[in-house]
Amino acid sequence: MPDLGAIWTQFTSNALVQFTVRFGLVYLFFIYLAMVFWVVRDAQQRTENVIMPYLAGLMVVVLNLPGLFLYMIVRPRETLADAYERQLAEESLLAEAEQRVVCPTCHERVQEDYILCPTCRTRLKRMCPSCAKLIRPEWSICPYCAKDFDERDWTVHAGGKAAAAAGSRDATEKIGT
Ligand SMILES: [Zn+2]
Numbered sequence: 001m002p003d004l005g006a007i008w009t010q011f012t013s014n015a016l017v018q019f020t021v022r023f024g025l026v027y028l029f030f031i032y033l034a035m036v037f038w039v040v041r042d043a044q045q046r047t048e049n050v051i052m053p054y055l056a057g058l059m060v061v062v063l064n065l066p067g068l069f070l071y072m073i074v075r076p077r078e079t080l081a082d083a084y085e086r087q088l089a090e091e092s093l094l095a096e097a098e099q100r101v102v103c104p105t106c107h108e109r110v111q112e113d114y115i116l117c118p119t120c121r122t123r124l125k126r127m128c129p130s131c132a133k134l135i136r137p138e139w140s141i142c143p144y145c146a147k148d149f150d151e152r153d154w155t156v157h158a159g160g161k162a163a164a165a166a167g168s169r170d171a172t173e174k175i176g177t
């Protein structure tokens, strides 16, 4: 019957065995560190919270491999980049829906270049007298040719020009409105 204790002592005192065990432990330790590091990085990509990723890392430090599995289960499904992309897609869909023009009175679909609503005859656009482009009826200036509809046309009304020359700015404004 061989002495098992003596064999074990001889085995553990072997330099190669000692080296292998140490190497294995260091290797495991680095995997452990990498695991914690990965969890913190991954959590940072999934939450804007500053503390949560470190708490997740701490969980893996304490629980080790089960902590990693636990993190994989409870982590937010989407990364922040994914969420941002999805949000952009949703917004562009919404913008597309808003571009469909409807009549403000009867809410029937109308074309962008309609002057009147064909259903309820609401005035939708008017034609700029200067450049003949279609503009909104509430605009007081043409965005295409900068024609100001409130400003008095001094070239036509010679009397107004004389009043302006007289320097009574208030008076001309009253005439204008
Ligand atoms: Zn209408």
Ligand SMILES: [Zn+2]
Binding pocket: 128, 129, 130, 131, 132, 133, 142, 143, 144, 145, 146, 147
């Ligand atoms: Zn115009």
